[in-house]
Amino acid sequence: MDTVSTSNTLVLGDTTMTSIVEREGPYHNPYDMFPEATPDRVEKHLADLPSHTHDPASGKICLTFQSFLLQTPQHNILIDTCVGDHKNRREGLLYPKDRWLAEFHAAGIAFEDIDYVFCTHLHVDHVGWNTRLVDGRLVPTFPNAKYIIGRTEYEYWLDWNKEHGPHPSGTAFEDCVLPIVEGGHALLVDDDFELNDLIHLSPAPGHTPGQCCANFHSNGVKAIFAGDAFHHPLQVYEPDWSTIKCSDRALAIVTRRKILESCADTETLLIPAHFSGTIAGNVVTAGDEFAFRFIEG
């Protein structure tokens, strides 16, 4: 398989994938994040995972907030847009955002060069850079892009916001999604959607009602951009651990198991939104459990 990795880039066939990081490092206590987690299981699995996935000093697991830039022969595609800047957000999301900007520009492209933005779902940490502040006004960060948003997901949050008002995490729907849709920059798509000859979207509900994966296939290289179907590699080992943030925890388990079964013991790379380190890896079966093997950086 033609897959070459450096620390933040992967060559996937004819496409270069770059992870553009906004933040990384220890983030959650695993027992707060996964109510079913027990110390014996957590310790056993963390011992099988590389050190960048957890922080023994604090006991926290590491989560990276990142976008994935796919530079294909035809298009520049950005998957998920992190938290973004200059927005009303809860305190834990107000960390500096310079790193994301620096890494985006280090990839040698400009905002104008992005053809498609795909948000796997519409949580606050996946839509942030959809817009940015220019002369006191929020404008699309990527002026020439079509923003691909699942219709199921959009309609769920539209209804949710009408009923509840702004989300406790911040006004992400109001300032990063509505202006895009109302300005005519979005393409609201079915949960099963062929974006181009390299990327096919498929439904991955549970974390949110309309989350979608991006399934990449080029010259025999396959990868699944799985959004928040997985937050941490622990969930490869324990697919029945949904997070406290999942809207339908039982459905999230079904989705996670389906993804694992589709790529276990194959060369298909699993690339969830928040994994740390070398980003991508392979799912393998170990007895009657799954395990995760990061590809070498």
Ligand SMILES: [Zn+2]
């Ligand atoms: Zn997320």
